[in-house]
Amino acid sequence: MHEDVERCARAVRSRDARFDGWFFTAVLTTGIYCRPSCPARTPHPRNMRFYPSAAAAQRAGFRACKRCRPDASPGSPEWNHRADVVARAMRLIAEGVVDREGVSGLAARLGYSVRQLERQVRAELGAGPLALARAQRAQTARLLVETTALPMGDVAFAAGFSSIRAFNETVREVFAVSPTGLRERAARGHAPAGTGTLSLRLPFRAPLCPDNLFGHLAATAVPGVEEWRDGAYRRTLRLPGGPAIVALSPRPDHVACTLTLTDLRDLPAAISRCRWTLDLDADPVAVDDLLRADPLMAPLVERAPGRRVPRCADGAEMAVRAVLGQQVSTAAARTHAARLATAHGEPVDDPAGGLSRLFPRPEALVAPQPGPALPAARRATLAALAEALASGELDLGPGADRQEARARLAALPGVGAWTVDTIAMRALGDPDAFLPTDLGVRRAAQGLGLPATPAALARRSAAWRPWRAYAVQYLWSTSDHEINRLPGTTGEAPVMEEVPA
Structure with a gap:
């Protein structure tokens, strides 16, 4: 643009x-x-x-x-909805891959040579991966300088700089003020947080409808791993430097974010995952303008514009939960996931006391072990999925190739179209993922006068491309299911019985 x-x-x-x-x-x-x-x-x-x-x-x-x-502006929506190599590279850079593994590590993850990747990224963004990572380090440094009482040397290290000199030079060059000057300017009126705990404001493009976004996350929260408390969605995160706990609360013009990190160098990855989970880099005006052009969808958009797709902070976790949620209620899916987390999740210390586990790694789920009582076929599906994830054959991370991931998922035993599209929508961030066989989607379609059979509805949904995942959120909104409202509020009519876990 x-x-x-x-x-x-x-x-x-x-x-x-x-x-x-x-x-x-x-x-x-x-x-x-x-x-x-x-x-x-x-x-x-x-x-x-x-x-x-x-x-x-x-x-x-x-x-x-x-x-x-x-x-501090929202990220470009291009990097979320696009699936090409530049968009995948940008998602990985936001996760801190360049700082941890270098440009060669980034290129290897994407299956390109360093030269090929440099050329493509520079052609579109006017800067190479190193420069993009440097800009992110500057942003991380500013956040740490302004929101913590850490010594400047610790800030430099946590932000990913190789030396105090590089840290000072970059901050002066980018912000035209010294790190000390940044802190003095920010300190007026509020005290910085203690080491390891950060309070941030996550910006978004208006409008944003928090009802289905936070409602879905709260309704499907896995006990011990996630919870809704005091108006905030809280969950554990597995980050490169150790476990973390995040609390996210909707506000009129931002999302309040409180992070408790084991290693402050994980700040970029933590922010990236929070923004990804809440779909904060979406372009709601573009989405709503297209869906509003359909006269049957227009009333839903007008009633509550700015719906986002509730995602998951970890792609592998979402895939496991989608399999556990096949053909069962939301409550049953939560119960299965909680038992799995209790049996195989690593313990976490939550100062607030509500969270206790990280969601299990795929490696812990490969061999048949104690966990939720599942049908034999579902257990086989779960084991095959865990094996594919643990071996690296299936990649559902931020740099994943969506089409390849879809194909590998579909090849697994017991993984049908509903499961593939659920994972594509909530783990891979595919904005065009659609669920024509979902019971809630079909009931909503029938109530609106849209075709109710999966094949006919899939054909009719072509008018909503490339934003069909958002159309799903609007269709689900016709239900009185708890995923459509913040805890403690009430909703309206019919009932949806099948939703992704």
Whole structure:
């Protein structure tokens, strides 16, 4: 989009927040770069330059605006809904793969040579993987400087810098202020958090409907691994540096996020997984505009615009839970998953006392072991899935090839179309995944006057492409099922009996 100068200039003139993260505006006369919605005076078009990433703007010599903080804008929705190598690379960079494994490790994960990957990423984003990772390190450093009382040396190490000098130089170059200056500016009015605990604000593109998003996560929460408490969805995370606990609460203009980390170097990965779980980088206006064009879907969109797809922080976990949830109620799926977590999940210490386990690794589920009472066929499916995940034959992580993952899932015994699309929607983030055989979807379709048979409904759903996963959320919203409302609130009519675990 950054190459469409007139469109970008219009977005900047109207301060349109929908385009935050899509591109960045650099101002030649000031030497700074901003998000499109920056409230500062709009520069003359001849003084504006547009870049596809913060890293590209930094590489061109511009520094971040202190007023609109462009590094804190929502991420581009392109990297979530696209499935090409550049989008997969961006998801892995957000997970901190370059900092941990280098560009060679990133390329190996994607099945490309370093040279091929560099060329493709640079062509689209104006900067290579190293520069993109550096921009992310700068953002991580700013968060740690502003929200914790950590010594600057510890901040530099936690943010992924190789030396204090590199940390100081990068912060000065990107933010035009020293790390100490950042902390002093942020300290006015609030005290920083203690070591290991961070309180953050996760931005999103409006509108956002929290009902089905948090309602689904709360209704399907696995006891010990997840919970809803005091208006927040809380869960354990398995991160490279150790276990973590996150609490996410919806707010009018952001999602409040509290993180308790074993290793502060896991901050980028933790933030990435939280944003992924809540689908915060989606473009709700684009989704809703397309679905609203269907007269049968339009009333659902008008009633509660901005629905997101509730995902899962770990793809392997979601796949296991989808198998456990085949043809059973939400309550039964939770019970099965809780028994599995109790039997095979690693213990976690939660200072608040509500969480006790990480969800089991696939390796722990390969051999037949004690766990939930399942039919023999379901146990065989679970074992085959665990084996494929543990061996690396099946990749459901942020850099996964969606089509390859779908094919490998479909080849497993006992994995049908409903399970494949559930995993594609909630683990792989496929925005076009659709569930025509789902009972709740079929009942909703029938109530709206849409075809109710799976084949006819699948054909009719072509009009909703490429956003059919969001159409599923709107169809489910016609039910009074608990997944459609925040705990403690009430909903409306018919009942949905089958939902993904």
